[in-house]
Amino acid sequence: AQQIPDILSSEFAADPYTAYRVMRKDAPLIWHEATRSYIISRYEDVATAFKDGATYTTDNYEWQIEPVHGKTILQLSGREHAVRRALVAPAFRGSDLREKFLPVIERNARELIDGFRHTGSVDLVDAFATRFPVNVIADMLGLDKADHDRFHRWYTSVIAFLGNLSGDPEVAADGERTRVEFAEYMIPIIRQRRENLGDDLLSTLCAAEVDGVRMSDEDIKAFCSLLLAAGGETTDKAIAALFANLLAHPDQLAAVRADRSLIDRAFAETLRYTPPVHMIMRQTAREVTVSGGTIPAGATVTCLIGAANRDPDRYRDPDTFDIFRDDLNTTTAFSAAANHLAFALGRHFCVGALLAKTEVEVGVNQLLDAMPDVRPADGAEFVEDGVFTRGPKAVRVTFTPAG
Numbered sequence: 551a552q553q554i555p556d557i558l559s560s561e562f563a564a565d566p567y568t569a570y571r572v573m574r575k576d577a578p579l580i581w582h583e584a585t586r587s588y589i590i591s592r593y594e595d596v597a598t599a600f601k602d603g604a605t606y607t608t609d610n611y612e613w614q615i616e617p618v619h620g621k622t623i624l625q626l627s628g629r630e631h632a633v634r635r636a637l638v639a640p641a642f643r644g645s646d647l648r649e650k651f652l653p654v655i656e657r658n659a660r661e662l663i664d665g666f667r668h669t670g671s672v673d674l675v676d677a678f679a680t681r682f683p684v685n686v687i688a689d690m691l692g693l694d695k696a697d698h699d700r701f702h703r704w705y706t707s708v709i710a711f712l713g714n715l716s717g718d719p720e721v722a723a724d725g726e727r728t729r730v731e732f733a734e735y736m737i738p739i740i741r742q743r744r745e746n747l748g749d750d751l752l753s754t755l756c757a758a759e760v761d762g763v764r765m766s767d768e769d770i771k772a773f774c775s776l777l778l779a780a781g782g783e784t785t786d787k788a789i790a791a792l793f794a795n796l797l798a799h800p801d802q803l804a805a806v807r808a809d810r811s812l813i814d815r816a817f818a819e820t821l822r823y824t825p826p827v828h829m830i831m832r833q834t835a836r837e838v839t840v841s842g843g844t845i846p847a848g849a850t851v852t853c854l855i856g857a858a859n860r861d862p863d864r865y866r867d868p869d870t871f872d873i874f875r876d877d878l879n880t881t882t883a884f885s886a887a888a889n890h891l892a893f894a895l896g897r898h899f900c901v902g903a904l905l906a907k908t909e910v911e912v913g914v915n916q917l918l919d920a921m922p923d924v925r926p927a928d929g930a931e932f933v934e935d936g937v938f939t940r941g942p943k944a945v946r947v948t949f950t951p952a953g
């Protein structure tokens with residue numbers, strides 16, 4: 551069999567897709583010593599792991615994310631998870647999003663684009679993608695604009711912590727410091743907000759009640775911390791990748807420009823082809839058989855979303871970016887019926903999928919309007935970075951500036 555580069559090597563980081571191909575075909579179940587986990591890569595195996603939450607638990611998050619976020623919805627299971635999900639989910643449904651938060655999303659996109667629409671050239675990653683979703687979340691929560699910079703610092707630290715697969719102690723220590731700083735910042739704001747409820751997301755979380763259960767200050771703080779990473783980093787990479795993919799396929803870019811309803815398809819295909827989250831871990835509650843091999847009880851399993859989403863047993867011509875493909879369910883990209891795995895499946899299916907879709911629609915529409923002839927800058931290459939989360943390092947473009 552062909553050599554498979556280690557998932558922590560620079561060779562793998564430069565091109566995981568070639569390695570994914572070999573893994574899916576020849577080594578669909580691998581023991582990985584450095585992360586002490588079993589790696590799975592086939593669509594069926596990864597989808598099963600997400601859907602069967604009783605067998606593939608999220609107990610691993612107790613060490614993977616708890617040190618930086620505290621106890622979040624991701625670590626919960628069973629009824630506890632169902633109640634917590636029912637407490638937070640309504641805020642991310644269509645009606646609340648449209649009525650309360652669409653104007654917030656539109657304003658945040660416009661403010662960032664105003665910063666470069668007259669320049670004629672920009673790096674969309676630096677000037678837009680990395681800022682827009684975090685600004686939106688901070689704004690939805692009703693936090694002070696002046697604090698957005700602090701948010702960006704915490705966000706960067708949390709992301710580094712989550713992606714620290716090799717266990718760098720400095721990165722780990724910085725993440726834990728961020729948990730303390732974030733709590734010192736957030737808990738007093740939550741207490742004040744309880745006294746003075748408004749129309750923002752934080753007030754909604756403070757007031758939410760299901761079966762007589764409410765969230766504690768600590769629960770809300772942990773959820774906000776999770777939102778920073780789960781809603782920031784991911785949507786950021788999706789927007790950058792969507793533009794990189796369209797710019798690399800000018801005919802598809804032209805089609806989307808002419809018919810903006812195709813943004814949905816471009817988003818879904820981007821999530822399949824270049825998912826922001828390439829790997830997610832689970833912990834087995836019992837021994838399981840996967841693609842002919844055995845994983846013992848209590849083991850950590852690394853589920854390769856990036857590999858599963860390009861499984862030729864699931865998608866025709868999987869290494870081709872094609873927004874018109876008919877084997878991808880684009881219309882239900884925001885429910886558990888979505889068939890790419892970028893939002894996972896099952897009980898932890900992304901709560902923010904509709905928010906992400908709305909941000910992408912608004913952001914991409916405004917960007918296309920502001921850059922009527924957007925094209926890659928001279929010599930620009932859209933090089934991807936990251937193995938845990940992954941997206942283009944930069945998307946440098948030029949365009950005729952607004953008059």
Ligand code: HEM
Nearest residue numbers: 623624780781784785788892893894898900901902905906
């Ligand atoms: C869960 C991806 C946007 C909030 C998840 C999971 C994935 C994911 C893969 C499952 C994690 C697991 O099962 O271990 C993405 C992607 C996004 C995105 C690719 C953008 C394109 C957002 C946004 C928010 C958000 C904008 C903010 C509201 C959450 C939350 C969970 C979650 C709270 C946990 C749900 C639960 O445990 O029940 N997301 N996400 N995500 N996401 Fe997203």
